[in-house]
Amino acid sequence: MYALRTLFNTAIIGSSAILWLFLSGLAAGPFLWLFPGEKGRNVRKFVYFQSRGILFFVRLCSRGFKVSRAPRPQGPCIVAANHASSLDLYCVAALGFDNVVYVTKGWVFRLPFFRFVMHAAGYLDAEKTPPEEMLARCKAALDNGCDIVLFPQGSRKNPQARFKSGAFYLAEMMGVPVVPAAIGGTGEMLPAGSIRLRPAEIILKSFPAVMPGEFTGPLAHLEMARAVKNQIMQFLEETK
Numbered sequence: 001m002y003a004l005r006t007l008f009n010t011a012i013i014g015s016s017a018i019l020w021l022f023l024s025g026l027a028a029g030p031f032l033w034l035f036p037g038e039k040g041r042n043v044r045k046f047v048y049f050q051s052r053g054i055l056f057f058v059r060l061c062s063r064g065f066k067v068s069r070a071p072r073p074q075g076p077c078i079v080a081a082n083h084a085s086s087l088d089l090y091c092v093a094a095l096g097f098d099n100v101v102y103v104t105k106g107w108v109f110r111l112p113f114f115r116f117v118m119h120a121a122g123y124l125d126a127e128k129t130p131p132e133e134m135l136a137r138c139k140a141a142l143d144n145g146c147d148i149v150l151f152p153q154g155s156r157k158n159p160q161a162r163f164k165s166g167a168f169y170l171a172e173m174m175g176v177p178v179v180p181a182a183i184g185g186t187g188e189m190l191p192a193g194s195i196r197l198r199p200a201e202i203i204l205k206s207f208p209a210v211m212p213g214e215f216t217g218p219l220a221h222l223e224m225a226r227a228v229k230n231q232i233m234q235f236l237e238e239t240k
Helices: 002-034 038-061 086-097 106-110 114-121 129-144 167-172 220-239
Strands: 063-070 078-081 101-102 147-152 178-184 201-206
Touching: 038 101, 038 106, 063 086, 063 167, 078 086, 078 167, 086 101, 086 114, 086 178, 086 201, 101 114, 101 129, 106 114, 106 220, 114 167, 129 167, 129 201, 167 178, 167 201, 178 220
Parallel strands: 063 201, 078 147, 078 178, 101 147
Antiparallel strands: 178 201
8 A cells, every 4th residue: 555655646746746846837937037026035935835835745645744833033034954855945835934045055056947946036055155155145135034944964865964053153143043943754755866755744843943142152053053953853753
């Protein structure tokens, strides 16, 4: 039964999800090209709308889909999430963040159509953007009311990898809160390097914001990274 469900998920639901991405992008592309909105806001809203559509298909593939959201901060924040699957980017939309700037790897910027969306939305290439420019552009995004989403583990291939400290250094420098976000089950549904959509239970949770001022000393951002990772990983371990 598991094998049949995986086959159905991959062949029918997965194909439908890809078709959704293609058709929604085709329909919205000309409008977004002409009217990207102030500093790409319409493009970011489109990505949120498109992500909600993908989450509909993720629900169909899953053995259960649970979302728990803590009240988000009043102003812009940095969202730090674990990373186990290419589905994680879409899952952020379920946690209530609809105007976000993603900091992601450079290969996404080379994909057809996605390349236009990434640049138009103001997303940042973590591999090619110099540190000074990264700080300046992140500050501009926060000042523009955007939330910034990072996956501090970097790679999807090692879900136990340590959290890199860049997101937390940024929070410290900008004086904005960090919202820890746990994404469970996506690595089982669509692990790195696979194209098969396995039935899995998806559990998403955002935690109360962590304030940079709660950590002191010259290595405060490292302590914050460790605390956020421990909170996320403890929750994921308890939900297994």
